[in-house]
Amino acid sequence: MTEKIKLYDDSKCTACRGCQLACKQWNALKASQTENKGTYQNPPSLNANTFLLIHYQDYVDKDGSVKWLFRKEACMHCTDAACVTVCPSGALHYNKETKTVGLDHDKCIGCKECVAACPFEIPRYDAATDKVYKCDMCESRITNGLDPACVKACPTGALSWGLKDKMLKAAAKRVEKLGGDATTYGDKYVKGTHFMYVLKEKPAVYAGIHKDPSVPWSVTIWKGWLKPLSLLAAGGVLGGSFLHYMIHGPKYPDLPKDGDDAGHTEGGK
Secondary structure, three states: OOOEEEEEEOOOOOOOOHHHHHHHHHOOOOOOOOOOOOOOOOOOOOEOOEOOEEEEEEEEOOOOOEEEEEEEEOOOOEOOOHHHHHOOOOOEEEOOOOOOEEEOOOOOOOOOHHHHHOOOOOOEEEOOOOEEEOOOOOHHHHOOOOOOHHHHHOOOOOEEEEEHHHHHHHHHHHHHHHOOOOEEEOOOOOOOEOEEEEEOOOHHHOOOOOOOOOOOHHHHHHHHHHHHHHHHHHHHHHHHHHHHHHHHOOOOOOOOOOOOOOOOOHHHO
8 A cells, every 4th residue: 555644624624523523433432521621622632532632722813813723633643653662562563554553452561651752642541451542543444445534524625535745745735825824734743744734823823732743862762772782782692692502512500529418318417
């Protein structure tokens, strides 16, 4: 399969949350009990049962006009995914066909390394199951030639799924048409994401958006230096052990010399 990405255009989004509901239906996610806190946004944030969330925001522009700003939040499916780098069990992995980041819950050990490493703060840990959860771009759908459930459900065309080159060109064309402060978000970070935005305002305007997401330096050091050195050290130990075996042969326990046990009886008496 040729590399594809998902594109979200907030200028076309009506915040109907059809995508949010479709995500829950396809992934068989239970609803969570929430409270009204003076916003249409529901639930307040991503959680183990919510892989996708539409943010609602009141915004006063430079002319004093009040506007609605909407933003879809979900896994960005980074090309340089910190979560994959730090996952010790292989639960988080790259899908070789789609280039997206998959999650095998059977392999997840609940270590929460990915939660700490993600530059977009996406994975959510569930203490009840001791597992981590996130969007997998509807891997079961896209590997069978179908659109992600959220894209399929969108009634306004705010969400689209297609070939990476085609989506990047469409995003650039849309930004040019919108003019003003319109821009793209996602393609400039972590070597590019497989979920990107067309925003009608500057990214800094959007509440909760990560203005300069990057792989944490601790992950970079581990991936670039410590992990290769640890593997090299482990290889050196194995190599040294094998060389010793080849030169000196197997190690047997020393046999007692004549007379060493003289005078000893059962029980050491």
